[in-house]
Amino acid sequence: MVDMASPMDIPAERPKRAWAATLRTAFGYRRTRIGAAITLAILVIALAGPFLAPYEPSAFISKPFAKPGAEFWLGTDVRGRDVLSRLLYGGLAVVWMSVAAATIGMILGASVGMLAAYSRGWLAEVLMRVMDVFLALPTIILVLMVVSLLGPQKWLVVVLVGISHMPQVARVSQGVAADVAGRDFVLFAEALNVPRWKILLREILPNIMTPLLVEYGIRIVWSIAGIAALSVMGYGIQPPEADWGLLINENRGRLATRPLPVLAPAILIALFALGVNLMAEGLSATISGVARKTGAK
């Protein structure tokens, strides 16, 4: 623990290369590589899909629930629209919305958590108690409550899902930031009268980046589940837009006889969440002392 280097050198113990090293170790795990490959594939489908779709996503081109064949590879949906085209168009919204919601949750939560860890005392207590109040309202319930008044708008869903992430992110970042806040280089910066916000941003934040990145991954996974679930229930993305969750909502009535229009988007949503989760797992294994906690690769 005793650091013999002069205090001036200590902030330099976290150069940019430490970052690259962490990522390299993370990619040493098979789960990280598999997760990255799956996520990349889903991103390609979501981003390039609209350019590859054979039909307009909301064009009524056949009778409802036509069987898959040469003309419509995956058949048609409840209204006679091409399932493949709706799939290819339907990934973009859930991708950007879940990443945006997780980002909002991270910014809010990490700010609160770091502030609480660094200020301690009554401010920390108040901040974390307020977080407990938000924690008592699960994502979907919070969104449903507000959406019932303001209507299901995309930005609203994104902001609300982001807010619902805030307490968990705050807890995690408070935990890791509290460890850093007592370290030598922070005390040294304090002794030099460096402003508090500068210490938070320049000394504490860079040192908790990896655990925050793991949390970011987990938050994206939860956002995907929450946002897709809202669309499945009819309170997320609205018709006639093409969206994976909405596809499940529209076609679940014929799940017994025509499972494909439900299963295909369900599998894509699951793969997206799975891919991001595997990457978060890999990164988290890097932190928790490699094989000690997680065992197998």
Next chain:
Amino acid sequence: MLWRTIGLRLLLGVVTVLAVTVLIFAATNVLPGDAARAILGRAATPQAVAKLQAEMGLDRPLVVQYLSWLGGMVHLDMGRSLVTRGPVVDLIAPRFGNSLILLCITSAIVLPLSLATGIAMALTKGRGFDNIANTLLIALAGIPEFIVGIVLIVLLSTQVLSVLPPTSMVPSGQTVLGNPQVLVLPVMTLVLAILPYLSRLVRSALIDAMASEYVVTARLKGLPERQVIVRHALRNSLLPAIQASALSLGYILGGAVVVEFIFQYPGMGTALRDAVGSRDLLVIQAVVLIFACGYVLFNLAADVLSIIVTPRLRG
């Protein structure tokens, strides 16, 4: 000292619930788009809106409205549904019962199962069972619960086998307990949603405990391995397991909304979903409040339990 700590924790729980009520009330009253207009729609005349506002007591000061709402909640008088015109409590009570049944059966299965799986994984760390179970559970952990539900429907009630009903609707006047087959798929879905999280947590807590000094000491004392695991390691890995169980139960409350929807299970989640569809504000407020209270209660129970099993937290 022990009672004082627990008492403080209880007080904190009450304060949290009160703050939640303020939040719910604020969200449903201060936000633009008031209840009367929400019910009547955009085309309503100002006179009609004003009349309904008076009828619902919306013309009173907000503080008065809040206090009368809160007072009602305490006495289980949740007002009248704006849609059915019947008391909200009559509408919610049977749904609450059904959700409680789902919660109890799920936790009765998933808590022991996760504990057993986690212990088995920790004891075979890095070998056969652990490797297979860990890989499966990591994969399962990322998949949203409603998709697990859809896949189960496809596998067990429509395409592959058709042994179970795909939906959990029961004829009116009957309970889910009278139709136990409708419980199987929702319970399975929730168990599969929680198992990966909880069992892996038990696993890592136990592995940490096994490597700790007191376990090493117990071994050096010559205690049989069985006793070392049960008396020392397991006991000390109980704490994170209790906290995580509370979080899981709280999660069932929220996650169950979607699972209930997928199976059309007649519980609180479906009630909430329907109330949002018809903008039945008082039902929404009541359901959200019950969910929040449940969450606070689970965490309170976990905290109290943790204080009891861990002497050093009694401080």
